[in-house]
Amino acid sequence: xxxxxxxxxxxxxxxxxxxxxxxxxxxxxxxxxxxxxxxxxxxxxxxxxxxxxxxxxxxxxxxxxxxxxxxxxxxxxxxxxxxxxxxxxxxxxxxxxxxxxxxxxxxxxxxxxxxxxxxxxxxxxxxxxxxxxxxxxxxxxxxxxxxxxxxxxxxxxxxxxxxxxxxxxxxxxxxxxxxxxxxxxxxxxxxxxxxxxxxxxxxxxxxxxxxxxxxxxxxxxxxxxxxxxxxxxxxxxxxxxxxxxxxxxxxxxxxxxxxxxxxxxxxxxxxxxxxxxxxxxxxxxxxxxxxxxxxxxxxxxxxxxxxxxxxxxxxxxxxxxxxxxxxxxxxxxxxxxxxxxxxxxxxxxxxxxxxxxxxxxxxxxxxxx
Numbered sequence: 521x522x523x524x525x526x527x528x529x530x531x532x533x534x535x536x537x538x539x540x541x542x543x544x545x546x547x548x549x550x551x552x553x554x555x556x557x558x559x560x561x562x563x564x565x566x567x568x569x570x571x572x573x574x575x576x577x578x579x580x581x582x583x584x585x586x587x588x589x590x591x592x593x594x595x596x597x598x599x600x601x602x603x604x605x606x607x608x609x610x611x612x613x614x615x616x617x618x619x620x621x622x623x624x625x626x627x628x629x630x631x632x633x634x635x636x637x638x639x640x641x642x643x644x645x646x647x648x649x650x651x652x653x654x655x656x657x658x659x660x661x662x663x664x665x666x667x668x669x670x671x672x673x674x675x676x677x678x679x680x681x682x683x684x685x686x687x688x689x690x691x692x693x694x695x696x697x698x699x700x701x702x703x704x705x706x707x708x709x710x711x712x713x714x715x716x717x718x719x720x721x722x723x724x725x726x727x728x729x730x731x732x733x734x735x736x737x738x739x740x741x742x743x744x745x746x747x748x749x750x751x752x753x754x755x756x757x758x759x760x761x762x763x764x765x766x767x768x769x770x771x772x773x774x775x776x777x778x779x780x781x782x783x784x785x786x787x788x789x790x791x792x793x794x795x796x797x798x799x800x801x802x803x804x805x806x807x808x809x810x811x812x813x814x815x816x817x818x819x820x821x822x823x824x825x826x827x828x829x830x831x832x833x834x835x836x837x838x839x840x841x842x843x844x845x846x847x848x849x850x851x852x853x854x855x856x857x858x859x860x861x862x863x864x865x866x867x868x869x870x871x872x873x874x875x876x877x878x879x880x881x882x883x884x885x886x887x888x889x
Contacts, residue, residue, distance in 0.1 A: 536564075537712065542639075543627065544568035544659040550712040554705035555659055564635045564727070566711055568660045569674055571624045572638055576671075580613035587616050602628050602636060604728040608670040617671070623728070633873055635845065639711065640665060641726040644672045646714045653697050655684045657704040666693060724851050729844075765790055813837065816881065819856060823849045826874075837881040838865065846875035853879065860884045 541562035542548040548555040550566075579587055584607075591605055604621040621638050628636075643654065647667045654665045662677035664687040673691050675681045681690065684699055702710060718726065769787055817830050820839055829840040843849045846868050854862040861882040869876040 536716075539563040540566065540712070540715065542566045542568070542659065542708070542711065543631070544570065548659060548708075550708045552709065554708045562631075562634060564637065564715075565627075565631045566637045566639050566642065566715075567623065567627055568658065569639055569663055569676065570660050571627045573622050574640075574672075574674075575620050575622070577618050577620070578610060578613055578615065579618060580610070580615040582615045584616070587618070591618065602632075602728045604636070604638065604641070604726075606641075606725060619671075621728070633844070635723075635727040635729055637715075637727045640672050640674050642711055642714045643667070643674075645718060645726065646710060651697070652700055653684065653688055653693060654700045654702060656702045656707055658707060659704070666691060666697075668693065720847050721851060721854070723847050729848060762790070762794055765793070813883075815858070816853065816856060819853055820849055820879075823852045825849050832881075835883045835885055837883060839879045839881065840877075842871060842874040842876050844874055846877040850879060853881065858884055 537550065539562055540550060541558065541564070542550060542555060543565050546557055547559050547562065547565075549558045579590070582590070587607060591607075595603065602623055605618055607616045607618045610617045621641075623636055639658070643656070643665050644667050647654070651668050652666065656663045656665055660676070663674060664677065664681065664684055665672070665674045666687075675687055675690075677683070681687055685695070688695055688697060769783060769790060813830075813832070816837065817827060817839070820827060820841075823843070824845070825839075825841050825843040827839060827841040829838070831838050846864070850862055850864065853859065859881055863880055865878040865880045
């Protein structure tokens with residue numbers, strides 16, 4: 521394979537296609553010819569609508585920060601299986617509408633180490649800027665789908681929901697709405713193309729992960745204890761020098777009366793040095809115990825990254841290591857306020873069930889804050 525062909529393959533995300541599967545009773549590949557049965561292990565699973573439930577809840581009179589804290593608290597208390605939550609602004613309630621997708625145990629137990637993507641979330645991204653109704657032929661049967669004003673609704677062609685017209689009436693969409701018909705072969709290609717065009721920074725909005733991570737406290741402590749020890753040693757040396765000089769000055773004053781004026785001058789210099797030492801000491805007290813760089817390292821570790829190398833110069837940092845999901849780590853790192861840019865250096869590599877990757881980070885300079 522030529523280098524140019526390899527570069528184009530990476531840019532087009534073709535390498536990712538072998539790690540993606542569609543699940544309905546069995547696993548399927550998303551090929552150009554449609555859905556092809558393949559039970560090989562996958563990293564990303566697009567889940568059939570039959571294997572998850574959607575629920576909506578409105579949170580009035582709340583801001584985004586409070587909403588995130590409340591949702592996190594509810595998730596911690598419930599100890600629920602893997603869930604995917606998305607929220608939409610509700611201007612009438614001055615709050616948010618939150619959609620929660622809960623996967624069946626059959627899916628969460630079989631694919632507990634995979635990223636789970638509800639198929640309707642990919643359909644929503646495909647019809648992102650449209651108000652439409654779609655009749656989609658899927659491996660599980662005919663699926664009716666609509667996406668209006670940021671909200672999705674879907675149902676299978678079964679029971680009373682025997683036609684797309686009845687589906688339109690049940691959800692309150694105008695009967696004149698355009699209907700798009702998608703065949704099963706077209707659907708496989710639609711899912712792949714939508715996922716291929718999805719920015720890495722938005723992947724966490726459509727995929728659910730198992731967020732359980734292990735924190736190595738010894739590694740974490742080693743990141744900040746060394747600079748803290750250096751700072752303490754510096755203060756001790758400066759104070760020791762000051763104490764020695766002050767003691768020598770006092771002895772000299774008591775032993776040589778004739779050199780009082782000269783010694784007073786030295787005393788004045790010592791006072792200036794002491795003032796400097798006090799200023800340095802106050803500066804050290806004003807600094808947080810953990811430098812912002814260590815805060816970055818802590819964030820990476822807390823998101824499940826096994827850090828092998830942490831290096832950098834001035835405002836550029838490089839982190840190398842392993843993680844269950846490199847994309848998740850990069851996304852969380854990007855949210856840190858002290859960073860203005862975060863990106864991968866080179867392609868992601870697989871090592872067993874983990875990603876091996878390098879991140880390059882740009883720290884915000886003081887005059888940019």
